[in-house]
Amino acid sequence: MLTDIEISRLAKPQHITDIATKFGIETAELSLFGEAKAKVNLSILDRIQDNLDGKLVIVTAVTPTPFGEGKTVTSIGLTQGLNAIGKKACACIRQPSMGPVFGIKGGAAGGGYSQVIPMEEMNLHLTGDIHAVSSAHNLAAAAIDARLFHESRLSADEFAHQSGLSPLNIDPEQILWRRVVDHNERSLRTITVGLGELNGPVHDSGFDITAASELMAILALSHDLKDMRHRIGRLVLAMDKHGEPITAEMLGVAGAMTVIMTEAIKPTLMQTLTGDPCLVHAGPFANIAHGNSSIIADRIALKLADIVVTEGGFGSDMGFEKFCNIKVRESGKTPDAAVLVATLKALKANSGLDSERDINLPDQARLEAGFLNLKWHMDNVSQYGIPVVVALNRFPTDTQEELDWLKNAVMQAGAFGCEISNAFSLGASGTEALARKVVAATAQNSAFRFLYQTNSSIEAKLLSIAESGYGAKGMRLSNEAKEQLVQIQAMGLDHLSVCIAKTPLSISHDPAIKGVPKGFELPITQLKINAGAGFITALVGKVMTMPGLGIRPGYLNIDINDQDEIVGLA
Amino acid sequence: MLTDIEISRLAKPQHITDIATKFGIETAELSLFGEAKAKVNLSILDRIQDNLDGKLVIVTAVTPTPFGEGKTVTSIGLTQGLNAIGKKACACIRQPSMGPVFGIKGGAAGGGYSQVIPMEEMNLHLTGDIHAVSSAHNLAAAAIDARLFHESRLSADEFAHQSGLSPLNIDPEQILWRRVVDHNERSLRTITVGLGELNGPVHDSGFDITAASELMAILALSHDLKDMRHRIGRLVLAMDKHGEPITAEMLGVAGAMTVIMTEAIKPTLMQTLTGDPCLVHAGPFANIAHGNSSIIADRIALKLADIVVTEGGFGSDMGFEKFCNIKVRESGKTPDAAVLVATLKALKANSGLDSERDINLPDQARLEAGFLNLKWHMDNVSQYGIPVVVALNRFPTDTQEELDWLKNAVMQAGAFGCEISNAFSLGASGTEALARKVVAATAQNSAFRFLYQTNSSIEAKLLSIAESGYGAKGMRLSNEAKEQLVQIQAMGLDHLSVCIAKTPLSISHDPAIKGVPKGFELPITQLKINAGAGFITALVGKVMTMPGLGIRPGYLNIDINDQDEIVGLA
CATH class of the missing domain: 3.40.50.300 (P-loop containing nucleotide triphosphate hydrolases)
Known part of the structure; x- marks a missing residue:
């Protein structure tokens, strides 16, 4: 049998405007990216809103x-x-x-005779959405550190006078916003930034993979550009020295972050084989x-x-x-x-x-x-x-x-x-x-029901998922998580949903337990406020928000051939 | 007078295929990015090679x-x-x-009635080339650290057996390849990576702005995709424990880096007002x-x-x-x-x-x-x-x-x-x-001449630029630069061109000296091997390869308005 990339390349994609037209998307509602990809402008939502x-x-x-x-x-x-x-x-x-x-052998466009094509375009940059999320995310990180830098070098009055802004008094020990990159980058999980002359203050930071960015969740959950702008504004980036939250809106960076994501909010149309x-x-x-x-x-x-x-x-x-x-x-x-x-x-x-x-x-x-x-x-x-x-x-x-x-x-x-x-x-x-x-x-009559209601406490919601969602026998919060719970309550964010970060390799928190784990207590190590996305992320066990490259990474097989074609994606 | 972005937005761009056709680029040689931008496929070079x-x-x-x-x-x-x-x-x-x-008020698409339009598309992601450079660059950084990590945890034999690769013995103190991000990020200039449990080895690193990446120079200087692949292969990323250079080819990451840049190598066609x-x-x-x-x-x-x-x-x-x-x-x-x-x-x-x-x-x-x-x-x-x-x-x-x-x-x-x-x-x-x-x-008969010939030594080339290029009275190499000069000679790279990194705000190395600086000695603090791009970069004085955000950054003015349009770019 042919490889995935060979099957993908042998299939001549139809022009994406033809795919769109057949599907009911008008050509004027498309922004083409080559012949086989197009972003769909959100104006379509008004036109088709009365469809069933x-x-x-x-x-x-x-x-x-x-x-x-x-x-x-x-x-x-x-x-x-x-x-x-x-x-x-x-x-x-x-x-x-x-x-x-690039980490493990394999793309994510399907495989064999069930693929989204062209698979190399899907697996690489697509139309740049992940790059946009990385860029917007890291602009906020740069904004926090620049504000810290300038406020640390001047008195409050001098800062206000020179900048025309009110001091925010960000606590460098309580920066909640990390950085992101779309690679498996173990060595950036925990870093120290601000070293060297005049680059400080020095503090801990680290990178997550871009998919774990709260902005990625906002991209997925926003209803339109204004909703995205609103959610980005309420992102909690850090705490000030009095323990009060500092949002992207307060830092004045929410508009620019949204601007970086104005194209990313449009979905990309592709086609199957x-x-x-x-x-x-x-x-x-x-x-x-x-x-x-x-x-x-x-x-x-x-x-x-x-x-x-x-x-x-x-x-x-x-x-x-x-x-x-x-x-x-x-x-x-x-x-x-x-x-x-x-x-x-x-x-x-x-x-x-x-x-x-x-x-x-x-x-x-x-x-x-x-x-x-x-x-x-x-x-x-x-x-x-x-x-x-x-x-x-x-x-x-x-x-x-x-x-x-x-x-x-x-x-x-x-x-x-x-x-x-x-x-x-x-x-x-x-x-x-x-x-x-x-x-x-x-065609069945189904009656969907949620696992929990949002008007219960964060603790109750976590317990619902632990017990009904995973079959655990209760849960156990670390001291850090307990403190964070108090902070969340103080901030009035008890009504949010919860999003669990845990190993996918077991229903429990322990990747070694296969099959149907029973009788385990779910260890919740840390809670993260995702006020923009609208949920509290709970880290369970030793979960990592940044993968690492293995001993024989996928990139070793990836190259261009003599015909300038990409090889080694699968 | 209207602002730059207002003038840009009032001008209805012609469809980019019309601009291309008028200019002599065939529609089949374009990859559209919306209606006002298109990448030009390199196949055009064969078709037009005999034009004068x-x-x-x-x-x-x-x-x-x-x-x-x-x-x-x-x-x-x-x-x-x-x-x-x-x-x-x-x-x-x-x-x-x-x-x-986002740092200073201003884009880089021209201004007033002399602009490239749409200016916001030019000033933001364009067609993703800078993102591609960042991604390819940072994949190499991840590859270095992953190799360090895996080799550090196993004996040479175990590593070879488990990975099927020969150990490279990268010296963590001699990693030449930093990381990049396309933001003004002072706090990332000097960082420590590999902290925390099982993320090491710990070592110094830092970020430059993406434009300063050697890959960006390779993008600018490559003749075609194969030339780019070749140049990427010879990138010197680090030295091993015996002081021998480790290239992207040796690390097995050159092919994947090239694959990330296969679209970036195609220029983007836009239009003036x-x-x-x-x-x-x-x-x-x-x-x-x-x-x-x-x-x-x-x-x-x-x-x-x-x-x-x-x-x-x-x-x-x-x-x-x-x-x-x-x-x-x-x-x-x-x-x-x-x-x-x-x-x-x-x-x-x-x-x-x-x-x-x-x-x-x-x-x-x-x-x-x-x-x-x-x-x-x-x-x-x-x-x-x-x-x-x-x-x-x-x-x-x-x-x-x-x-x-x-x-x-x-x-x-x-x-x-x-x-x-x-x-x-x-x-x-x-x-x-x-x-x-x-x-x-x-229409004049001109007789272009270079400032220096490449067959002279790196030192002589640097001195030519210092004296004939800047009017300096000699130059002064730091001890570090002197050691690097020996290393460059040992590696047989004396034939490369030189690329000076210095303040642009003075003809000299000192931004405070305006007008026509005279009698100064050019202080060369550091030399960087850019074997892929084909030059040696010399850092002069206190030049920074990563800018910082000012006290009142440009992003404060950038937002979307009620009509979902971008405002504040200028």
Whole structure:
């Protein structure tokens, strides 16, 4: 079989204006980026506001393993399959981060015959949104330090006189705003800045990966440019020496940050291998961010499509939980069905196996043990009140016997449906059965419900997720988290949602515990105020908001060839 | 008069494909970025290679002052004027950096009725080239630290076994590659990285502004993608523990860095207010970088235009010197004439005046004193063997009497021509006389000569610039610079050009010395190997490769208005 990039390159993309026209987007509503990508101007929202909404399907998965479950493959393949059976379907997915693209072998545009194309454009800069988020984020960091610098060198009166501004008295020990870069940069996790002559004050800082920026969440959750401007204004960047919050508005940098993001707020239209529309917007990393694509992209797609397929990162405890409790709450648009992706490999890995050779062999005991993880995720999705269709993403090594057993087990366990997906190897024709089942699921009367209500305390909301969302037996707050809780209450931010940052490799906080962890207490180490995005981020266990490069990073394989083509993306 | 952004917004840009077609670029050679910007694919170079080259004009200026000399205004106005008198002219200028855009009030798209439009698109992300340079640069930094991390935790054998790579033994004390960000970020000038548990080794690092990245110089100086790939491969990133250089090729990251820059290598076509072509490419900061736009953009423009107007940053001691001694040497294309921009204000400021009120008043003594700076720059340009046309960029407060005196003095001093430019207030009609004079200058037989030959030693080349380029009385190398000189010789890099990083605010190294500094010894504090770009950078005096934000930064004025339009860029 050809590599992903070879398949992508062999497919001649249709001109993106043709994709747009077929989908109902007018050419005047597009800003082209070459022939295969276009930003969609938000003016479209007024024109199509009276259209009825299509159905919304959220794709999630079992607990991820190193073998890849194929959630994006399934999302794109399903979109292709839905169009193949005569539905007007659109995929809405997040932009890939260049961190993983260069860090681990693999892009995030799908794979095989279910891809967004051109895959190299999707996996690299796309239309610059992540760069814009990085730039706006780091302008705020520069603004904080410049203000600290100038105020530290003058008396309050002198500063006010020379600048025409009131002193803010930022406490250098309480700067909440870190910096971001879209790379896997372990060595920048914790740094000291302001060293050298006249560059101070010296203080601790560090970089997160851009997808974890609060601005990325704002991009995903904003309703329009004014809403984005408003949210950026209320970002809490630091505390002053009296313990009062200093916002981006107070620093006078919120307008400029918004200006840097005026293009980023427009979703990017691309196409699948079969010429179906795909809106790409906002960032990944549902472990350390809310990690869902944007409300604006979904709104546009829902007004134009019969069915919109979107995706929450990692397992249903991660991106799907945040989709339901954060994004749905902000958008007001509830999902009509969920697709839960599983593979035989992933289930065997979730039983505790880790050798790829063993995982490729038939093994009924391991399969049954691993099925418990799938069952847990089915139940987790069901508690939100929506029908679950399980998609068994087929690998060439899978035996029909094991697939049959699993399908039967899934149906016995109460799924609305279960279909084998051949999205990777066959594309649209490999997902038609899945597509029909998903259409049937969305025709059900579902009654979506949130896991928690926002009018309860932050502590109660955290406990809901710990217990109902992960099956924990209670939670434990660090002293730092307890102090932060008091601060949050004092600031009147108790009404916000919560966004958990934890390992995606286990339903618990411990990546070593596979399957269905039980009886664990969720350790909450730190709380972060995301007043602009509208949630409190809780760090659980040893989660890192900046990945690192492995011992044999993906970039080693990436280059240009003699024909000046990009090679090594997969 | 309207503000720059109001004038830009009132002008309805022509569709960029129309600008391209008129200029001789085929639609198939464009990648559109909206309706007013397009990248030009390098395939055009084959198609037009047999065209004759047009004339090349380099715009430079007197020593800059806080009042703005209007070099870009003059470059764009001259391009408009040349087209108005029937010449096919194209401007080739660098992309603005967002550092100054948000740092000081002002963009870099020209001003008044001589602008590149849409000015906000030019001043913000343009087509993402600076973001690409930042990303590729910082990937190399991440790669160095990841390699250090993994090698530091394993024995050489274990590392080789687990990674399949030979250990590089990078010396953490000798990492030459810093990091970059496109903001004015004083607090990141000197930092410590690798702090915290398992993020090390700890070592010093720091950020430069992206325009100062060696990759930006490579972007400007590369002939094509393969040349860029080759140059990136030979970047010296660090030294190993035996003092041997470690290149991007050895680290295995050169291919991925090139892949990040495959779009950036294509120049961006925009238009002036009167619909004339402008190719925007590579970065600014001729004080701390070579600071000229790209060879590729010039090559395309020269094959299609009668006259190409390009620009070297700051005074003729800065961008113009580097244009001649670095860019011309790489491109093989010598300039046919120079335009030297001066203003009455700048000359009075160069006489030592600094109050804006005094500078706006007629003052013959001050004017005569300041004229010596202009005379110095005329002589400096003339020593390269090309005719000089002085453009007097007129301000509303200028008196005709002073302008007449100055024009006479300039002609007496041996200029090929001298014309008043009303580019700012009148656009094309304000520069027609200047345009005619420039056409006449380019019709001269000129005999360009370099300031130094590359086969002399680095020390001799530095001394040539110090003495012939700045009028210094010798130079003085710090001990660090002396050691670096030995290292450069040992590495066989003595044949490279030299690129001086120094203050632009004086011809000397001391920004306080205005006018024509004499008798000073040039203090060379540090040498940097830029083996990829092909030059040795010499830091002179207290020059900073990262600017800082002022006490009242430009971003305070920048915002969106009720109509969602950007305000505050100027």
